[in-house]
Amino acid sequence: MPKHLLAAAALIAAICAAPLTSGVAEEMPPLPRQEWSFFGIFGTYDRAAAQRGFQVYKEVCSACHPVKHLYFRDLTDLGYTEDEVKAIAASYQVNNEEANDQGQIYQRPARPSDPIPGPFPNNQAARAANNGALPPDLSMIVKAREGGPDYVFGLLTGYKEPPADFKMLTGMYYNEYFPGHQIAMPPPLNDGAVTFADGTPATVPQMAHDVVTFLTWAAEPNLEPRHRTGFKVMLFLVIAVGIFYATKRKIWATAH
Amino acid sequence: MADIPSPGAGGRIIRWIDYRLPFVGMLQHELYEYPTPRNLSYWWNFGSLAGIMLVVMIVTGIVLAMQYTPHADLAFDSVERIMRDVNFGWMLRYAHMNGASMFFAIVYIHLFRGLYYGSYKQPRELLWILGVVILVLMIATAFMGYVLPWGQMSYWAATVITNLFSAIPWIGQSIVTLLWGGFTVGNPTLNRFYALHYLLPFVILAVVLLHLIALHRFGSNNPLGIDMKGPQDSLPFHPYFTIKDLFGLSVFLLIYAFFVFYAPNFLGSSDNSIPANPMQTPNHIVPEWYLLPYYAILRSVPNKLLGVIMAFGSIFLLFIVPWLDTSPVRSARFRPIYKWVFWLLVIDVVALGWVGANPPEGLVVTVGQIATLYYFVHFLILFPVIGKVERPRPLPVSIGTAVLEPSRRTPLGGAGAPIAKP
Numbered sequence: 001m002p003k004h005l006l007a008a009a010a011l012i013a014a015i016c017a018a019p020l021t022s023g024v025a026e027e028m029p030p031l032p033r034q035e036w037s038f039f040g041i042f043g044t045y046d047r048a049a050a051q052r053g054f055q056v057y058k059e060v061c062s063a064c065h066p067v068k069h070l071y072f073r074d075l076t077d078l079g080y081t082e083d084e085v086k087a088i089a090a091s092y093q094v095n096n097e098e099a100n101d102q103g104q105i106y107q108r109p110a111r112p113s114d115p116i117p118g119p120f121p122n123n124q125a126a127r128a129a130n131n132g133a134l135p136p137d138l139s140m141i142v143k144a145r146e147g148g149p150d151y152v153f154g155l156l157t158g159y160k161e162p163p164a165d166f167k168m169l170t171g172m173y174y175n176e177y178f179p180g181h182q183i184a185m186p187p188p189l190n191d192g193a194v195t196f197a198d199g200t201p202a203t204v205p206q207m208a209h210d211v212v213t214f215l216t217w218a219a220e221p222n223l224e225p226r227h228r229t230g231f232k233v234m235l236f237l238v239i240a241v242g243i244f245y246a247t248k249r250k251i252w253a254t255a256h
Numbered sequence: 257m258a259d260i261p262s263p264g265a266g267g268r269i270i271r272w273i274d275y276r277l278p279f280v281g282m283l284q285h286e287l288y289e290y291p292t293p294r295n296l297s298y299w300w301n302f303g304s305l306a307g308i309m310l311v312v313m314i315v316t317g318i319v320l321a322m323q324y325t326p327h328a329d330l331a332f333d334s335v336e337r338i339m340r341d342v343n344f345g346w347m348l349r350y351a352h353m354n355g356a357s358m359f360f361a362i363v364y365i366h367l368f369r370g371l372y373y374g375s376y377k378q379p380r381e382l383l384w385i386l387g388v389v390i391l392v393l394m395i396a397t398a399f400m401g402y403v404l405p406w407g408q409m410s411y412w413a414a415t416v417i418t419n420l421f422s423a424i425p426w427i428g429q430s431i432v433t434l435l436w437g438g439f440t441v442g443n444p445t446l447n448r449f450y451a452l453h454y455l456l457p458f459v460i461l462a463v464v465l466l467h468l469i470a471l472h473r474f475g476s477n478n479p480l481g482i483d484m485k486g487p488q489d490s491l492p493f494h495p496y497f498t499i500k501d502l503f504g505l506s507v508f509l510l511i512y513a514f515f516v517f518y519a520p521n522f523l524g525s526s527d528n529s530i531p532a533n534p535m536q537t538p539n540h541i542v543p544e545w546y547l548l549p550y551y552a553i554l555r556s557v558p559n560k561l562l563g564v565i566m567a568f569g570s571i572f573l574l575f576i577v578p579w580l581d582t583s584p585v586r587s588a589r590f591r592p593i594y595k596w597v598f599w600l601l602v603i604d605v606v607a608l609g610w611v612g613a614n615p616p617e618g619l620v621v622t623v624g625q626i627a628t629l630y631y632f633v634h635f636l637i638l639f640p641v642i643g644k645v646e647r648p649r650p651l652p653v654s655i656g657t658a659v660l661e662p663s664r665r666t667p668l669g670g671a672g673a674p675i676a677k678p
Contacts, residue, residue, distance in 0.1 A: 016493075143521065143526060222339070234510065240509075241503070
């Protein structure tokens with residue numbers, strides 16, 4: 001027997017040693033863990049932060065990045081009234097889907113039922129305007145990156161001077177958290193880049209925090225109903241477990 | 257048909273029907289009276305759980321199919337549409353997505369339970385083989401389902417796995433072209449995978465039915481691995497095991513619901529939230545967790561064809577387990593050596609899973625090769641040899657005596673002490 005046990009012990013030791021070896025390929029600093037309002041069983045989106053985040057997206061990020069999966073109507077989730085959403089939509093010009101009587105596609109102010117238009121008509125135009133790099137869609141970005149909100153926050157605040165021995169390609173920027181550390185996006189946020197209506201000071205970490213709250217909502221707009229429904233379902237199931245367990249004991253008591 | 261209650265009009269109608277179509281009587285016999293070993297432990301809950309998960313997957317899957325668009329240009333957006341705009345679409349999709357993981361977790365526990373208690377031995381060989389057929393069908397179904405959202409990992413998993421068939425000499429490339437419906441993974445691939453992903457669950461359902469017919473021929477195996485010899489050894493399925501299964505189901509649903517509502521993306525890959533892009537390969541192409549051990553075996557063998565043969569072989573070995581195991585005793589509880597060696601296989605498979613999840617470099621490669629080797633040694637050498645050299649402990653006279661008289665209960669460790677009282 002001891003031989004088998006030794007083999008088992010060796011394998012277990014090998015498994016436990018996993019974290020020592022798996023991260024060697026790219027030395028990345030640990031992500032900056034943030035307190036997010038949407039974490040936890042009762043997590044919700046901080047509406048004020050999400051609205052500020054939308055402002056950051058609109059005034060900064062949207063110069064290059066689309067939010068393809070968002071419609072103007074979705075913004076009511078963030079606490080905007082129907083009229084506010086209509087006003088926000090009307091400030092954009094979009095192509096009407098149908099041609100007019102002359103067969104021309106014409107521009108009109110956007111309506112709440114329209115998707116939020118992106119900055120470029122197609123990917124080629126986006127690349128042409130960005131030194132060959134394609135700014136990714138942001139409506140899924142928090143779900144589409146390992147580390148989620150902490151990663152996006154880290155990326156936005158992780159611009160640094162490259163280490164002395166680090167070879168930078170031209171037109172690239174050094175970022176602590178970006179895989180490979182060379183990113184084509186210039187540092188997007190500077191202190192005071194936006195002016196918040198509620199008087200919150202627009203520091204880089206503040207803007208990053210707010211825009212990540214907005215983007216997490218954009219990626220997972222049903223998080224709040226999910227948490228609420230989940231709580232009810234779990235409560236129901238806990239009661240069901242109790243009832244079934246008691247019934248089981250009662251029925252089996254007669255078996256022996 | 258012992259007694260169908262309610263002598264009123266309803267009872268008469270049921271009797272009229274049952275005389276001509278003996279369906280109610282069959283249910284009465286198979287779900288009510290069906291004699292079940294009285295000493296089944298909670299490890300025996302996983303069969304019914306797997307059946308329920310199959311139904312959950314089919315129901316959520318059909319409703320998702322009503323909203324999904326199987327086209328390379330539209331699939332990704334249609335899934336997002338389900339997540340965002342379909343009423344409770346997020347719940348359906350997360351229940352289906354995490355349901356696949358739950359289904360595999362249940363089936364793997366079910367399978368290892370069978371290995372520990374020798375549930376595959378005479379006369380249950382076909383029952384076991386049908387179970388392995390279900391596993392193979394499940395793997396195929398899960399793989400094709402994973403391709404449907406048409407994210408990065410969907411696309412590249414499809415590319416990597418279908419490319420395995422190109423290792424087959426002479427006809428390999430033609431098979432791959434046939435699978436793809438073209439010369440690369442594309443819209444025709446998505447379409448045929450969608451059609452098959454919709455079809456295979458019903459094939460699984462049919463095999464599950466055969467699995468149940470085979471099960472009910474001799475009844476369940478049990479922790480002692482000895483046959484039921486009389487009424488003192490068994491209890492009617494209802495109410496004893498219906499309530500036990502319901503209790504187990506409610507505990508399982510609690511875990512399932514936790515994933516669906518609070519950690520829906522924990523088991524998935526973030527790369528699959530990026531639309532498929534044939535021009536850009538993800539850094540690490542990793543299958544879902546339940547396929548990692550096979551993937552690890554595949555990568556641990558330096559030769560592609562041999563790797564494919566061994567990865568598939570690792571599953572097909574299970575088909576011949578009833579004949580590889582030479583021990584006359586079913587339950588590991590009475591097998592002093594196998595009882596320990598069984599856990600080596602569990603550790604081995606977990607190690608393979610870890611290897612499959614990590615990039616193949618350094619220690620990962622070594623562990624992968626040792627674990628792959630051990631997997632085959634376990635089945636092809638240890639199984640037959642241990643059965644021959646081991647001296648099993650004496651078996652109890654009957655289930656009834658072992659369970660009902662505490663003085664004669666054999667004091668043994670191992671998983672699942674006999675359940676005399678819950």
